[in-house]
Amino acid sequence: MNLHTLKNTPGARKTRMRVGRGESSGKGKTSGKGNKGQMSRTGHKHKPTFEGGQMRLVRRIPKRGFHNPSRKAFLAVNIAALADFASGTEITPELLRQAGLARGDRTGGGIKILGEGELKNRLTVKAQAFSAQADDLPCSLPSPTA
Numbered sequence: 001m002n003l004h005t006l007k008n009t010p011g012a013r014k015t016r017m018r019v020g021r022g023e024s025s026g027k028g029k030t031s032g033k034g035n036k037g038q039m040s041r042t043g044h045k046h047k048p049t050f051e052g053g054q055m056r057l058v059r060r061i062p063k064r065g066f067h068n069p070s071r072k073a074f075l076a077v078n079i080a081a082l083a084d085f086a087s088g089t090e091i092t093p094e095l096l097r098q099a100g101l102a103r104g105d106r107t108g109g110g111i112k113i114l115g116e117g118e119l120k121n122r123l124t125v126k127a128q129a130f131s132a133q134a135d136d137l138p139c140s141l142p143s144p145t146a
Contacts, residue, residue, distance in 0.1 A: 072109030074129055075102045079137070080117020087121040093128070 019031035033040040049056045081101050085091060093111045096102040102111050110128025115137060 074109040074112035075104050076112050076114050077101050077127075078114045078116040079119050079134055082113075082123060082125065083117065083119060083121065085121065085123060087123070089121075090124040090126065092126050 017027055018025065019027040020029075022028045030040065038044055039046070049058055051057070077096055082091060084099075089095075093102065096111060112129040112131065113125060113127045113134045114131045115133025115135075119137065
């Protein structure tokens with residue numbers, strides 16, 4: 001078998017319907033748009049949600065709640081994930097992204113440190129937000145022995 005001997009199976013490639021090319025083509029005269037009205041005119045844009053005058057699905061289903069457009073979504077990082085860093089390290093959002101701990105596209109709010117897990121090392125953490133549980137952790141951890 002060579003590339004020049006390859007052929008499509010019959011019916012695999014169908015020619016598109018050419019509208020407005022004579023009465024005997026099956027799609028002549030009005031080109032399948034009907035006789036009169038807005039839908040038959042040129043330049044009419046058919047909305048994707050239009051259902052022929054029936055109430056649209058997006059308007060039929062109930063709406064609940066409120067979507068805050070100025071909400072800041074944070075990337076969550078647990079304290080347990082910070083245990084892998086060496087003692088005395090200054091942890092910044094850039095360092096967390098490089099380490100793969102802060103992945104995602106919700107960068108508008110920044111990074112939030114959550115209090116799940118235990119921390120044995122003394123670290124300096126710089127983030128945009130901290131949970132109440134992470135904020136209550138003791139700041140005076142045992143100093144590293146030299």
